[in-house]
Amino acid sequence: EAQVTQNPRYLITVTGKKLTVTCSQNMNHEYMSWYRQDPGLGLRQIYYSMNVEVTDKGDVPEGYKVSRKEKRNFPLILESPSPNQTSLYFCASSWVAGGINEQFFGPGTRLTVL
Amino acid sequence: KNEVEQSPQNLTAQEGEFITINCSYSVGISALHWLQQHPGGGIVSLFMLSSGKKKHGRLIATINIQEKHSSLHITASHPRDSAVYICAANTGTASKLTFGTGTRLQVTL
Numbered sequence: 611e612a613q614v615t616q617n618p619r620y621l622i623t624v625t626g627k628k629l630t631v632t633c634s635q636n637m638n639h640e641y642m643s644w645y646r647q648d649p650g651l652g653l654r655q656i657y658y659s660m661n662v663e664v665t666d667k668g669d670v671p672e673g674y675k676v677s678r679k680e681k682r683n684f685p686l687i688l689e690s691p692s693p694n695q696t697s698l699y700f701c702a703s704s705w706v707a708g709g710i711n712e713q714f715f716g717p718g719t720r721l722t723v724l
Numbered sequence: 725k726n727e728v729e730q731s732p733q734n735l736t737a738q739e740g741e742f743i744t745i746n747c748s749y750s751v752g753i754s755a756l757h758w759l760q761q762h763p764g765g766g767i768v769s770l771f772m773l774s775s776g777k778k779k780h781g782r783l784i785a786t787i788n789i790q791e792k793h794s795s796l797h798i799t800a801s802h803p804r805d806s807a808v809y810i811c812a813a814n815t816g817t818a819s820k821l822t823f824g825t826g827t828r829l830q831v832t833l
Contacts, residue, residue: 643821645823651825652810652823652824652825652826653810653821654823655820658820668820698765700767702767711772712757712772713757713769713821714769715766715767715768715769717765717766718765718766718767720765
């Protein structure tokens, strides 16, 4: 089944404790992206990747890191999480250049930083 | 002002009603997406369009490039249509999507 998976689905952590949210897709998509969703603000792009070893900042990259060492995986790293990073996070993928191709979304990761 | 605006923010309808959700954008785009987010949180792509009209089952999406406006219509609405509907525009570089804040739809019996 074609899908985007994220882990964990739920995470409660404390300020400053490094964490990684994994994202994996099995559709051989070139484009992958991370979004956060906050009430009243909608979805905002954090980082995106056009292909292996090619990543770039989105609208709200501060406090986040990403890597794209393999085509299928695009982990989101929070080196020192803070309470303002409490949010619902989505990973998405598409064939190329996400704007002109359907994006497939993961199930979401609800992160709480205390 | 957001580049992508949706209206209404909230919408309640009775089963069977015809529903329209609107999306306006202020910049040039190459494609517009309609997404559906159910209460469990998952997001599903409904439509991607750059001109004209698309139909899938009871859902119809239209776009008017000159007026910078798109609409999502639901015919014969059903309680299972209750969800948040989000429009997103490809607003610049091919990779970037800009999202509206969503329309929360509740369809009652």
